Amino acid sequence: MKKITLPMNREEIGSLRAGDTVQLTGTIYTARDAAHKRLVAMIESNKPLPFSLKDAAIYYAGPCPAKPGQVFGSCGPTTSGRMNAYAPKLFDLGVQCTIGKGPLSKEVIGSIVENNAIYFCATGGAGALISKCVESAEIVAFGDLGAEAITRLAVRDFPAVVGVDSKGNNIVR
Amino acid sequence: MRIIDAKDVTAAVRGAFLAACIAPGEDVARALCEAEKKESSPSGREILCQLMDNNRIAAAEGIPSCQDTGMAVVYLEIGQDVHIINGNLTDAVNEGVRRAYDEGYFRKSVLSPLDRINTGDNTPAVIYTEIVPGSGLRVVAVPKGFGSENMSALRMLNPSEGRQGVLDFILEAVQNAGGSPCPPVVLGVGIGGTFEYAAYLSKKQLLREVGSINPDPALAQMEAELKARINALGIGPMGLGGDTYCLAVYIAQFPTHLAGLPVAVNFSCHALRHTEVTL
Numbered sequence: 001m002k003k004i005t006l007p008m009n010r011e012e013i014g015s016l017r018a019g020d021t022v023q024l025t026g027t028i029y030t031a032r033d034a035a036h037k038r039l040v041a042m043i044e045s046n047k048p049l050p051f052s053l054k055d056a057a058i059y060y061a062g063p064c065p066a067k068p069g070q071v072f073g074s075c076g077p078t079t080s081g082r083m084n085a086y087a088p089k090l091f092d093l094g095v096q097c098t099i100g101k102g103p104l105s106k107e108v109i110g111s112i113v114e115n116n117a118i119y120f121c122a123t124g125g126a127g128a129l130i131s132k133c134v135e136s137a138e139i140v141a142f143g144d145l146g147a148e149a150i151t152r153l154a155v156r157d158f159p160a161v162v163g164v165d166s167k168g169n170n171i172v173r
Numbered sequence: 174m175r176i177i178d179a180k181d182v183t184a185a186v187r188g189a190f191l192a193a194c195i196a197p198g199e200d201v202a203r204a205l206c207e208a209e210k211k212e213s214s215p216s217g218r219e220i221l222c223q224l225m226d227n228n229r230i231a232a233a234e235g236i237p238s239c240q241d242t243g244m245a246v247v248y249l250e251i252g253q254d255v256h257i258i259n260g261n262l263t264d265a266v267n268e269g270v271r272r273a274y275d276e277g278y279f280r281k282s283v284l285s286p287l288d289r290i291n292t293g294d295n296t297p298a299v300i301y302t303e304i305v306p307g308s309g310l311r312v313v314a315v316p317k318g319f320g321s322e323n324m325s326a327l328r329m330l331n332p333s334e335g336r337q338g339v340l341d342f343i344l345e346a347v348q349n350a351g352g353s354p355c356p357p358v359v360l361g362v363g364i365g366g367t368f369e370y371a372a373y374l375s376k377k378q379l380l381r382e383v384g385s386i387n388p389d390p391a392l393a394q395m396e397a398e399l400k401a402r403i404n405a406l407g408i409g410p411m412g413l414g415g416d417t418y419c420l421a422v423y424i425a426q427f428p429t430h431l432a433g434l435p436v437a438v439n440f441s442c443h444a445l446r447h448t449e450v451t452l
Contacts (some may be wrong), residue, residue, distance in 0.1 A: 019216065026445065031420045034289065049345045059242070062280065063240050064237050064240045064242060064278055064279055064280045065279075065280070067236060070236070073237075073278060073280075074236055074237045074239060074240040075240050076239055077243075078241075078320065079320050079323070079353050101320075101412075102353035102411075103412060121225075121411060123220050123353075123411060124222060124355035124411055125226065125242040125442050125443055125444045126239075127237060127239045128196075128222050128230040128231035128239075129223055129226055129227035130235065132230065147240075147282070159219075161216050161219075161220075161411075171414060172413060172431075173351040173352055173412040173413075173414070
């Protein structure tokens with residue numbers, strides 16, 4: 001198991017191999033279907049983005065509301081494949097990793113290789129466990145989308161497996 | 174005749190979803206534990222251990238094991254001697270769903286299909302009513318997550334394809350689904366009936382206790398064969414490789430038309446949640 005601090009430098013990304021188990025610590029941004037649609041629309045119309053995509057980590061997730069006293073609600077990964085249409089554009093603009101579950105399209109894997117990026121698989125359904133890794137949470141955009149808002153999370157020891165490495169090796173079926 | 178107040182139906186539905194959305198039952202816990210012992214992939218074992226830890230955390234803290242607390246599916250078995258008073262039954266069920274998702278801090282995931290505008294309270298529920306003998310009212314609450322629902326499939330087979338065609342179709346659905354439905358999964362299969370009844374039957378099989386054996390020996394044999402062949406594909410937990418893809422396959426059949434052979438497969442992730450209350 002490798003402990004990873006986000007953002008990674010590009011050499012570190014290059015050293016990770018598909019199948020490696022990791023724990024991620026640092027800043028990640030939640031974004032799923034509706035948030036991606038809006039982000040890409042903003043990019044296409046040259047509007048300023050709500051957070052910098054350079055070296056960003058995007059987590060495909062939409063949480064439960066936090067209970068009183070909870071930092072963040074249950075928040076396991078959602079199916080990454082639904083973001084296939086948007087992912088290459090975001091990798092081109094500097095996103096260094098995505099975190100989700102399930103396989104990616106060939107086009108997205110090609111974009112990961114081109115951009116020296118990486119894809120981590122989190123454990124689908126482990127929403128309660130993953131919520132324990134969240135140390136702080138702040139909505140940065142699209143609060144009107146509720147669970148689909150973009151939220152900046154500070155995470156510690158978030159468990160994941162490298163699904164697609166920067167060379168394009170893929171273990172996800 | 175027995176009188177049941179619609180308010181009691183609301184209370185039953187509320188209570189059932191508040192319980193169901195937290196974590197799957199002991200049957201799933203046992204199946205995950207057994208699977209972990211047999212799993213040969215290190216990352217597969219790690220994932221299965223995470224899932225067991227996750228369900229323990231959820232139960233201990235009363236938080237949902239999975240953030241996808243689903244679309245609310247409600248089965249009502251209503252005794253033919255029951256009369257519901259003081260309100261509309263559908264409204265009573267939806268009110269129970271509304272209260273549970275609000276009070277439980279569950280995710281509200283239900284929206285208009287084309288405009289994608291969230292209804293804000295996880296209603297409406299999908300409600301199935303069945304009239305049964307007697308004077309009871311049984312409520313079964315199923316929060317159905319869509320990572321797995323999306324991978325479900327139905328095909329109207331040609332009768333000449335027979336049993337082999339059914340097996341091939343299910344294996345094809347699994348290969349198409351891969352890691353997306355959050356394996357380890359449970360598969361419900363409906364064979365026969367009509368187009369929609371096969372799907373209905375397939376979903377209802379997800380209510381069976383994981384580890385139970387089908388009383389029909391021919392179906393039990395088919396279930397065992399499918400489970401073995403599916404796990405042998407090596408897709409593994411979360412599609413990252415391994416021996417554990419499905420914890421159980423459950424099949425039901427119903428007579429069909431001589432020209433048809435409908436078959437439906439409904440996927441559930443390992444968060445196989447359901448709770449029942451009888452009034």
